[in-house]
Amino acid sequence: MPADIQTIAVVGTGVIGNGWITRYLAHGYDVVATDPADGAEERMRKAVEQAWPYVDELGLADGASKDRLHFEQDVAKAVADADFIQENVPEIEDLKESVLAEIDRYAKKDAIIASSTSGIKPSYLQRGLEYPERFVVAHPFHPVYILPLVEVVPGQATSKAFTDRATAFFEGMNMKALLVRNEIEGHIADRLIEAIWRESLHIVNEGIATTEEVDQAFIYGAGLRYAQYGPFLTFHLAGGEGGMRHMLKQFGPALKKPWTKLEAPELTDELHDRVVAGCEEQSGECSLSDLDQNRNEFLVKLLDLVKDYWPEATKDQQSKV
Amino acid sequence: MPADIQTIAVVGTGVIGNGWITRYLAHGYDVVATDPADGAEERMRKAVEQAWPYVDELGLADGASKDRLHFEQDVAKAVADADFIQENVPEIEDLKESVLAEIDRYAKKDAIIASSTSGIKPSYLQRGLEYPERFVVAHPFHPVYILPLVEVVPGQATSKAFTDRATAFFEGMNMKALLVRNEIEGHIADRLIEAIWRESLHIVNEGIATTEEVDQAFIYGAGLRYAQYGPFLTFHLAGGEGGMRHMLKQFGPALKKPWTKLEAPELTDELHDRVVAGCEEQSGECSLSDLDQNRNEFLVKLLDLVKDYWPEATKDQQSKV
Numbered sequence: 001m002p003a004d005i006q007t008i009a010v011v012g013t014g015v016i017g018n019g020w021i022t023r024y025l026a027h028g029y030d031v032v033a034t035d036p037a038d039g040a041e042e043r044m045r046k047a048v049e050q051a052w053p054y055v056d057e058l059g060l061a062d063g064a065s066k067d068r069l070h071f072e073q074d075v076a077k078a079v080a081d082a083d084f085i086q087e088n089v090p091e092i093e094d095l096k097e098s099v100l101a102e103i104d105r106y107a108k109k110d111a112i113i114a115s116s117t118s119g120i121k122p123s124y125l126q127r128g129l130e131y132p133e134r135f136v137v138a139h140p141f142h143p144v145y146i147l148p149l150v151e152v153v154p155g156q157a158t159s160k161a162f163t164d165r166a167t168a169f170f171e172g173m174n175m176k177a178l179l180v181r182n183e184i185e186g187h188i189a190d191r192l193i194e195a196i197w198r199e200s201l202h203i204v205n206e207g208i209a210t211t212e213e214v215d216q217a218f219i220y221g222a223g224l225r226y227a228q229y230g231p232f233l234t235f236h237l238a239g240g241e242g243g244m245r246h247m248l249k250q251f252g253p254a255l256k257k258p259w260t261k262l263e264a265p266e267l268t269d270e271l272h273d274r275v276v277a278g279c280e281e282q283s284g285e286c287s288l289s290d291l292d293q294n295r296n297e298f299l300v301k302l303l304d305l306v307k308d309y310w311p312e313a314t315k316d317q318q319s320k321v
Numbered sequence: 322m323p324a325d326i327q328t329i330a331v332v333g334t335g336v337i338g339n340g341w342i343t344r345y346l347a348h349g350y351d352v353v354a355t356d357p358a359d360g361a362e363e364r365m366r367k368a369v370e371q372a373w374p375y376v377d378e379l380g381l382a383d384g385a386s387k388d389r390l391h392f393e394q395d396v397a398k399a400v401a402d403a404d405f406i407q408e409n410v411p412e413i414e415d416l417k418e419s420v421l422a423e424i425d426r427y428a429k430k431d432a433i434i435a436s437s438t439s440g441i442k443p444s445y446l447q448r449g450l451e452y453p454e455r456f457v458v459a460h461p462f463h464p465v466y467i468l469p470l471v472e473v474v475p476g477q478a479t480s481k482a483f484t485d486r487a488t489a490f491f492e493g494m495n496m497k498a499l500l501v502r503n504e505i506e507g508h509i510a511d512r513l514i515e516a517i518w519r520e521s522l523h524i525v526n527e528g529i530a531t532t533e534e535v536d537q538a539f540i541y542g543a544g545l546r547y548a549q550y551g552p553f554l555t556f557h558l559a560g561g562e563g564g565m566r567h568m569l570k571q572f573g574p575a576l577k578k579p580w581t582k583l584e585a586p587e588l589t590d591e592l593h594d595r596v597v598a599g600c601e602e603q604s605g606e607c608s609l610s611d612l613d614q615n616r617n618e619f620l621v622k623l624l625d626l627v628k629d630y631w632p633e634a635t636k637d638q639q640s641k642v
Contacts, residue, residue, distance in 0.1 A: 015561040050610075054617045058624070090571065118572075119580050141542030142559045146620045149542035176541040182529045186580035188538035193552075195520040196513050198576065198585040200552045203512065204595055205586040208503045211599025215551025217509035220497040221462030221470035223547035227623060228630055230536025230544065231514075231521045238463045240336040250411060251439075255519065259440050259507030262583035264519040265526040274525055278532030286635055289371075296375045298630035299467045302548060303379070305626060309549050309619035314607055 005112075005169055006030065009082035011075060011103060013040050016116050017088035018047035019144025021069060026052075026145065027173045028061035030068045034078035041071040051145050058146070058174075075099070076106040083108070084169060086138065088116040096120065097128055104129040112166050114138035118190050121183040122155030132157035136166050137180075139187055151187045153180040192231070195262060202261050212311075219310065228298050229291075236279040236288070237295060243288050244279040248272055326433075326490055327351065330403035332396060332424060334361050337437050338409035339368035340465025342390060347373075347466065348494045349382035351389045355399035362392040372466050379467070379495075396420070397427040404429070405490060407459065409437040417441065418449055425450040433487050435459035439511050442504040443476030453478035457487050458501075460508055472508045474501040513552070516583060523582050533632075540631065549619050550612075557600040557609070558616060564609050565600040569593055 008024045010017050013035040021044065024031045033044055048066055072078040079085050085107055089099050096117060103113055113135045115125055126132035137153035150170050154163040163179070170177040180187050186194055200214050209217070225234050232244070239247035248267065255264035265271065283291060307313065329345045331338050334356040342365065345352045354365055369387055393399040400406050406428055410420050417438060424434055434456045436446055447453035458474035471491045475484040484500070491498040501508050507515055521535050530538070546555050553565070560568035569588065576585035586592065604612060628634065 054621050057621050147542050178537050184529050188530050189542050191520050191581045192517050192539055193543050195516040195581040195583050196552050198583045199512055199516040202586050205592050208505050209509055211553040212603040215553050216499050218513055218551040221468050221510050222514050226544035227548040227627055230539040231517050232532040232536050260512045260516040262516050262519045265523050271526045275532055282533040294630055294635050300375050300378050301626055305622055306548055309615055314615050
């Protein structure tokens with residue numbers, strides 16, 4: 001636990017806010033939460049209660065306790081003593097801006113302010129702040145108390161010192177803190193998720209398949225692979241001994257085909273080389289054959305694990321939990 | 322094992338063809354393979370050898386043996402005695418058409434002919450066949466000998482009897498045979514994979530992130546979820562107590578934002594209702610809370626399993642295999 005962060009304020013206690021709260025508590029922090037909605041405190045405490053068995057199984061820090069969570073109606077009071085403030089209000093630009101301005105006004109000057117925004121660029125959100133250098137986007141993934149990824153996105157006015165402190169803080173909580181070096185709407189992960197989502201909606205909209213068929217088409221094939229390797233290493237391994245180089249040769253022309261509603265970029269020599277070199281760099285000392293065996297060993301174990309948790313295993317019965 | 326299928330011919334022994342061969346052998350079939358490329362037989366036998374430990378671990382059928390694999394240079398002879406023929410030549414339309422015509426000419430009249438095509442519609446591929454009623458697309462996922470999904474896509478001229486036989490055959494090999502009821506380029510799964518792929522290429526092409534960063538942004542968050550639930554149930558669960566209905570309310574407007582290069586469909590009332598009803602239908606008797614607990618239980622176990630198999634665990638060392 002970084003010594004400079006002891007108390008955390010969470011502003012907005014929806015699904016994401018409550019997820020953060022659970023993760024912070026599990027890692028031994030004091031948490032002050034605030035939310036103007038009726039019944040917010042009760043829902044928050046229920047959400048933490050329900051999530052607790054899982055963070056307990058993942059391992060609690062010394063002194064971690066649900067009793068170290070306090071609810072405070074007033075935003076100014078909630079953030080006053082916090083070393084780190086996580087904002088999770090709904091994805092409405094004006095609302096985020098006004099709440100962040102309020103946080104900025106009442107927080108300690110060296111407190112880090114992080115926004116969970118899914119899509120808005122940090123440079124946009126920090127424009128109205130008096131101390132914008134301590135603002136970053138820290139975008140997590142549901143369920144926040146289990147999944148390790150957080151995208152850390154500094155804006156143009158963010159200082160490197162604050163970005164580094166935020167990154168160290170998340171890594172101290174057993175998270176994969178991915179520094180997003182270039183701002184873009186949706187950061188990185190949500191652009192991929194949104195691409196899947198939009199294509200899925202097109203398929204359902206055009207009556208090609210039901211939501212269930214789309215889900216089945218994803219989880220029993222590609223989805224299993226994506227728990228381990230991303231889109232690039234997956235294709236690097238699907239290319240046989242030629243790896244990504246062979247894959248681009250064989251499926252490069254398919255980028256022109258109507259295999260999705262999304263137009264692909266031109267596969268220039270430069271893009272080709274960047275992708276091939278990227279995959280080789282990612283593989284480090286591992287040969288394609290090593291990666292291949294590693295994937296197989298994982299998938300065999302994953303299949304054995306997941307078969308009891310797929311929808312068809314649970315659809316017509318109560319969960320075993 | 323369906324009694325009407327004993328011998329299988331595999332035409333084209335690249336990564337996908339060899340994957341099918343391994344799966345067929347593991348399930349106790351006799352397999353005859355053919356491929357005109359120099360050294361094809363040697364590469365095929367090596368691929369089967371390397372994959373065998375994994376199918377062995379998944380469980381071999383009685384009598385399953387690598388010795389029941391025969392290589393035959395001549396396509397006509399390779400397919401002559403087969404009850405089921407799987408075509409896996411490169412994704413070039415003219416080439417597929419001419420190879421399928423040759424298979425059609427020499428195969429037994431009641432043999433099923435299946436193509437592994439990633440993207441081409443079956444009605445297009447079956448146009449030139451004398452007996453098009455026994456032709457289906459059967460699109461698998463790499464590694465074919467481990468992943469359970471196969472998309473079964475009948476064309477306009479395919480008979481229901483042959484589609485049903487093909488489906489029963491794949492289910493007999495422990496596969497998830499998903500009937501794709503409406504032909505579309507890329508079937509279903511590859512449209513989603515291609516959407517991820519194209520957006521990933523855009524991100525790398527524009528210099529936003531490296532291939533490794535894109536992969537990290539995917540696997541440590543969304544990728545873990547997709548091993549269990551697809552895009553619809555995932556969002557159904559991210560919406561809190563309101564499920565998909567709440568999610569569409571909160572993130573529906575984001576469909577208009579530039580969060581991916583892909584244009585979304587209009588979120589009409591009809592699409593809204595279809596998606597909400599679809600998710601409710603998929604959930605069966607399970608409440609959102611049941612699904613939520615089921616996902617958490619799975620993810621906690623998955624994290625424990627996958628941590629030793631992620632790229633950073635293996636990057637600078639030989640695989641443990």
